[in-house]
Amino acid sequence: MPSINNSINITHILRLCVKRIQRARVILLGSLPNRCLLCQQRIDQMDYEQLFANQVLTGVCQVCLAASLYQHxxxxxxxxxxxxxxxxxxxxxxxxxxxxxxxxxxxxxxxxxxxxxxxxxxxxxxxxxxxxxxxxxxxxxxxxxxxxxxxxxxxxxxxxxxxxxxxxxxxxxxxxxxxxxxxxxxxxxxxxxxxxxxxxxxxxxxxxxxxxxxxxxxxxxxxxxxxxxxxxxxxxxxxxxxxxxxxxxxxxxxxxxxxxxxxxxxxx
Missing domain, CATH: 3.40.50 (Rossmann fold)
Incomplete structure (x- = not known):
């Protein structure tokens, strides 16, 4: 029967694996061809992942997105x-x-x-x-x-x-x-x-x-x-x-x- 410490270590390892998989997914998606459907320019991720963890901006660039939101x-x-x-x-x-x-x-x-x-x-x-x-x-x-x-x-x-x-x-x-x-x-x-x-x-x-x-x-x-x-x-x-x-x-x-x-x- 596994000890409590072993269970904690396994949980910790699984969490690390999930984080690494999520990070790899972000890197992979960020490297794929990705253009804004409005201006047709290549989408630069810039600091998007810092705003939304493990997320890749797709379909619309930050400039077009920001310009289209309510300004008031x-x-x-x-x-x-x-x-x-x-x-x-x-x-x-x-x-x-x-x-x-x-x-x-x-x-x-x-x-x-x-x-x-x-x-x-x-x-x-x-x-x-x-x-x-x-x-x-x-x-x-x-x-x-x-x-x-x-x-x-x-x-x-x-x-x-x-x-x-x-x-x-x-x-x-x-x-x-x-x-x-x-x-x-x-x-x-x-x-x-x-x-x-x-x-x-x-x-x-x-x-x-x-x-x-x-x-x-x-x-x-x-x-x-x-x-x-x-x-x-x-x-x-x-x-x-x-x-x-x-x-x-x-x-x-x-x-x-x-x-x-x-x-x-x-x-x-």
Whole structure:
């Protein structure tokens, strides 16, 4: 029977092996051809690993990434620019809409990359953008603007759409966020029961009609605070429909996404 000291030594050796494998992976990935999908320049890792341990920047360079992130504070209700770090602008304070947290605007740089993740299975930039979302979340939690949820719930696809696409980008984002934040992922309590047509190109009223009754909670929810995870929030119709289900069980909902597609003219 192994002694306690031998068990400790084996554990220590295994941890060292894991660290060395992770380091070798970073070196290998960093040496492979890696160009930014926006500017087509070779991606220089610089000090990226110091910011995100054992991570390699892929799909988007640091210059394009930094230029595409919000350069100012935004309202978590409508996405409008605001002067101070707070939840809502004056207009949204009157009706306190659902909170939407994103690191950038869909219209100001990263939109083509996020669309490519969904429609072209080009997932190279997904980790980098998700890491920026995690940083934004950490800042808002630190300053008490939002509360840390108990669980992450990816917006589900209908089984037909999942078979057609082959993956759910919201699930991939939620998985990465769970690893970065330590918040567990639950993909079993919410399902999409209606195979709705794509929301792209639909007007607001059409979107609401399209999403009505499309989702279902599987059982009584045991959480008090949840975060819905999606790639993009446009009018908020999808997350509003899901939030209605959770609110009926007195569950607080916020939405985390890679980017927000604000209303036309809002950022002018």
């Amino acid at each position: 504070e935004v309202c978590l209700g409508c996405g409008r620019e605001i002067a101070l770090l707070q939840a809502y602008c004056g207009k949204c304070l009157k009706h306190t809409p659902n909170v939407v947290v994103a690191p950038c605007s869909y219209h100001q740089g990263l939109g083509p990359l996020i669309a490519a993740i969904k429609y072209q299975q080009q997932c190279a930039p997904l980790n980098a953008i998700t890491q920026q979302l995690a940083c934004r979340i950490a800042l808002l939690i630190k300053h008490g603007i939002i509360r840390r949820p108990q669980v992450l719930i990816p917006v589900p696809l209908h089984p037909n759409r999942l078979r057609q696409r082959g993956f759910n980008q919201a699930w991939l984002i939620a998985k990465q966020l769970s690893r970065l934040t330590g918040i567990p992922l639950d993909d079993s309590c919410l399902t999409r029961v209606v195979d709705t047509e794509p929301q792209t190109g639909l007007a607001g009223k059409q979107r609401r009609k399209n999403c009505h009754g499309a989702f279902q909670l599987q059982a009584e929810i045991r959480y008090q605070r949840v975060a819905l995870i999606d790639d993009v929030v446009t009018t908020g119709t999808t997350v509003d429909e899901i939030s209605r289900l959770f609110n009926a069980q007195f569950v607080h909902v916020q939405t985390w996404c890679l980017a927000r597609a604000e209303a036309p003219g809002l950022l002018d």
